[in-house]
Amino acid sequence: MDLKLTNTEAxxxxxxxxxxxxxxxxxxxxxxxxxxxxxxRGLISRLESMPAGEVP
Structure with a gap:
């Protein structure tokens, strides 16, 4: 599943x-x-490692 989030949502x-x-x-x-x-912890780490504006 590919989920796109805005910065606010992220x-x-x-x-x-x-x-x-x-x-x-x-x-x-x-x-x-x-x-x-x-x-x-894995989910948090994954979100932290994504560049702003590119949260799939």
Whole structure:
């Protein structure tokens, strides 16, 4: 799936992911939670590495 976001939308998604990441950090270290932490960090990293205006 190819998703195009405006800069405003990308900022909103990033803010939501960062908030969710903080909430996930508060959870226990169960296997599913560890996978979720890695997934969220990967999404944030991917968004951070994309040049402005090019968020597919």
């Amino acid at each position: 900022v909103a998604v990033m803010t939501a992911l960062q908030h969710y990441e903080k909430e996930v950090e508060k959870m226990a270290d169960e296997k599913g939670v560890q996978i979720e932490k890695k997934t969220v």
